[in-house]
């Protein structure tokens with residue numbers, strides 16, 4: 001089992017601690033290989049809006065050398081974990097900067113077939129408020145990638161740090177993390193269809209590609225996949 005983890009911050013504190021517990025829990029179930037990227041430590045760049053990827057040449061993105069290894073690692077993994085602290089009620093800028101580079105494989109463009117077989121777990125930590133919005137922002141992208149099952153867990157620390165959380169509340173947090181990790185793990189082996197939302201979105205995008213009758217990169221890709229002739233990625 002291979003899991004790709006993306007950290008939205010280089011700070012190895014609250015969010016990192018939550019992920020370490022998730023990793024431990026996963027290891028109880030089976031042997032897992034973790035491929036991890038700390039987005040700020042990896043050289044990364046803001047999308048410059050050149051449209052190179054959207055127009056069909058993602059390998060020529062000016063930041064491809066930094067972005068493509070992460071994307072290819074995700075494609076090769078069974079499951080994905082996105083971990084971000086909440087910064088001003090949302091994911092960190094590092095995480096958003098990475099997600100901006102993934103627009104070309106949104107379902108509206110050229111979705112990767114293997115994304116429809118994957119599960120993801122989104123985890124965020126906040127001092128108090130904002131995990132719901134931060135998780136929702138990340139989840140929205142994953143839905144557009146076609147990820148089959150998406151789980152999320154938001155943790156409000158309400159303490160100066162992870163180690164300062166009172167024991168009784170810490171136990172509750174750990175229980176929630178274990179529960180969501182188990183659900184994520186169970187979904188990795190399951191041969192489930194994507195959610196109705198994903199199937200409807202795929203169907204809508206297929207109709208759009210059919211109507212366009214275009215020769216652009218997206219239209220060519222959809223034709224090559226056989227998706228305009230009834231084949232499905234799930």
Ligand SMILES: Cc1cc2nc3c(=O)[nH]c(=O)nc-3n(C[C@H](O)[C@H](O)[C@H](O)COP(=O)(O)O)c2cc1C
Nearest residue numbers: 011013014015085086087088089125126127128129
């Ligand atoms: C720039 C910045 C913005 C933050 N914004 C929020 C916020 O909107 N809501 C909140 O509850 N905590 C906020 N926090 C606190 C962090 O989300 C919280 O401490 C988190 O657990 C830190 O995770 P880390 O230890 O993995 O870095 C913010 C922290 C920073 C540095």
